[in-house]
Amino acid sequence: MLIAAERLWTNGKLTTGRAIEIKDGRVSRFRPLGDDTPDLSVSLMMPGCTDLQVNGGGGVLFNANPTPEGIAAIAEAHHRLGTAQILPTVITDSPEVLEAAASAAIAAMGQPGVAGIHIEGPHIATARKGTHDARFIRPLDEHTLDVLRRLRGAGVPTLLTLAPELADLRLLREAADLGVVLSAGHTMANADEARLGLANGVTMFTHLYNAMPQMTSREPGVIAAAILSKAWCGLIADGIHVSAEMLNIAINARPRPDRCFIVSDAMPTVGGPDHFSLYGMDIHVKDGALVNAQGSLAGAHIDMLESMRRLIAMTGLPLERAIAMATDLPRQAMGLPPLAVAPGVPLRDLVALDKDLQMRALLK
The missing domain is CATH 2.30.40.10 (Urease, subunit C, domain 1)
Structure with a gap:
C-alpha cells in the first residue's frame, strides 16, 4: 500500500x-x-491521538464494566474516531469497583489502544465533586496505595486525580515515589495548597477550570497556581466546559507553553447511543452536552479529533501546536514513548x- x-x-x-x-x-x-x-x-x-481521560465509549462505561472486555470495547470505539491509545478512566466509586478496574487494566495491558489507567477520585473535595457520587468520596488511604502498588508492580502507567489539599502528604509522596502521575482535580485548593501539592509530587492538573474554584482578583486559587506553574494541564476543548477566552488564557499565559494538552472526558455516548446510566441516573446528550436530570454537566460527548478541530477554531493555534496537544504532549505528561509516523x-x-x-x- x-x-x-x-x-x-x-x-x-x-x-x-x-x-x-x-x-x-x-x-x-x-x-x-x-x-x-x-x-x-x-x-x-x-499518529492517532492519545486521550488520558476516557470514561467510556461505544455504549460502555468503565465504572459499570470494569473488565478487560469493557476496556477493549471502549478503546475500539475511540479508535474508530481517530484515537490510538487511551487511559480508561474509573471515577469515584466503591473500593470493589476500583479494585476491579485495576485488575482489568493489568489484564488489558498489551491490548491495542490501552496505555494505562486513570483513577479519577474517590479522593476529591465533596464541594467540587461534579457528577461524582458523594457516597464514595474518602481521603487518600492505604487501600488505594495498595491498588497503586499493584498497578505499578505490573508496569501499568497510572494517573491519579485527587484533591491535594485533602491528602496526607506522606501518602501523596509515597504514591509519587511509586511512579504514579498525580493530578490535582475536583479540588477546593487555594493557590498555596496547590503549590504545596506541587512540592509533594503533583505534576498535573485535571480538566483545568472545571470542578475547581474560579480565579478572582484577590483569590487566584488553584487555577492561577496551575497556569503559572510548570506542571502539565489537561483541558476539555469541546467549547462547552471551557470558553474560548479561558482556553486562550490557559495556553498563552504558561511559562512553559508546551505543558498544555487536551482530553476528551468522553462518556459512553461517544461512538454509542445518546444516553447511559451513571450511579443509577440517566445521562443524555442535549445540544451537544452531556447532562443529568438536573441539567448539570456529566462528562463530555466528544472525541479527540473533534476536540483538536474545535481547539484550533476557538484559539487560532497553529496546526502543529494543536496536533502536539492531542498526540505527543499527553504522552510526555505520562512518561509514555511517543507515537510517530515512522518505519x-x-x-x-x-x-x-x-x-x-x-x-x-x-x-x-
Missing part, C-alpha cells in the same frame, strides 16, 4: 510531500512519490485526514 501525504506529522514537526509505503500492516519506509499512483492521497497523516509503526496507530481535518479513511 502506498499513501501520499501532503503533510506528515512525525518527530514533533510537520513535513511535506511524502509517500509512505505500508507492508504487512506497518510503515516500511518514506520516499518521494515520483510518478507512482498512490492507493490513498491525504492532506495530513499523523515499524502499525498502521492501526495512524490516522489520515482531509484538508478539513476529517477522517479520510480508517487505517487498519
Whole structure:
C-alpha cells in the first residue's frame, strides 16, 4: 500500500510531500512519490491521538464494566474516531469497583489502544465533586496505595486525580515515589495548597477550570497556581466546559507553553447511543452536552479529533501546536514513548485526514 501525504506529522514537526509505503500492516519506509499512483492521497497523516481521560465509549462505561472486555470495547470505539491509545478512566466509586478496574487494566495491558489507567477520585473535595457520587468520596488511604502498588508492580502507567489539599502528604509522596502521575482535580485548593501539592509530587492538573474554584482578583486559587506553574494541564476543548477566552488564557499565559494538552472526558455516548446510566441516573446528550436530570454537566460527548478541530477554531493555534496537544504532549505528561509516523509503526496507530481535518479513511 502506498499513501501520499501532503503533510506528515512525525518527530514533533510537520513535513511535506511524502509517500509512505505500508507492508504487512506497518510503515516500511518514506520516499518521494515520483510518478507512482498512490492507493490513498491525504492532506495530513499523523499518529492517532492519545486521550488520558476516557470514561467510556461505544455504549460502555468503565465504572459499570470494569473488565478487560469493557476496556477493549471502549478503546475500539475511540479508535474508530481517530484515537490510538487511551487511559480508561474509573471515577469515584466503591473500593470493589476500583479494585476491579485495576485488575482489568493489568489484564488489558498489551491490548491495542490501552496505555494505562486513570483513577479519577474517590479522593476529591465533596464541594467540587461534579457528577461524582458523594457516597464514595474518602481521603487518600492505604487501600488505594495498595491498588497503586499493584498497578505499578505490573508496569501499568497510572494517573491519579485527587484533591491535594485533602491528602496526607506522606501518602501523596509515597504514591509519587511509586511512579504514579498525580493530578490535582475536583479540588477546593487555594493557590498555596496547590503549590504545596506541587512540592509533594503533583505534576498535573485535571480538566483545568472545571470542578475547581474560579480565579478572582484577590483569590487566584488553584487555577492561577496551575497556569503559572510548570506542571502539565489537561483541558476539555469541546467549547462547552471551557470558553474560548479561558482556553486562550490557559495556553498563552504558561511559562512553559508546551505543558498544555487536551482530553476528551468522553462518556459512553461517544461512538454509542445518546444516553447511559451513571450511579443509577440517566445521562443524555442535549445540544451537544452531556447532562443529568438536573441539567448539570456529566462528562463530555466528544472525541479527540473533534476536540483538536474545535481547539484550533476557538484559539487560532497553529496546526502543529494543536496536533502536539492531542498526540505527543499527553504522552510526555505520562512518561509514555511517543507515537510517530515512522518505519515499524502499525498502521492501526495512524490516522489520515482531509484538508478539513476529517477522517479520510480508517487505517487498519
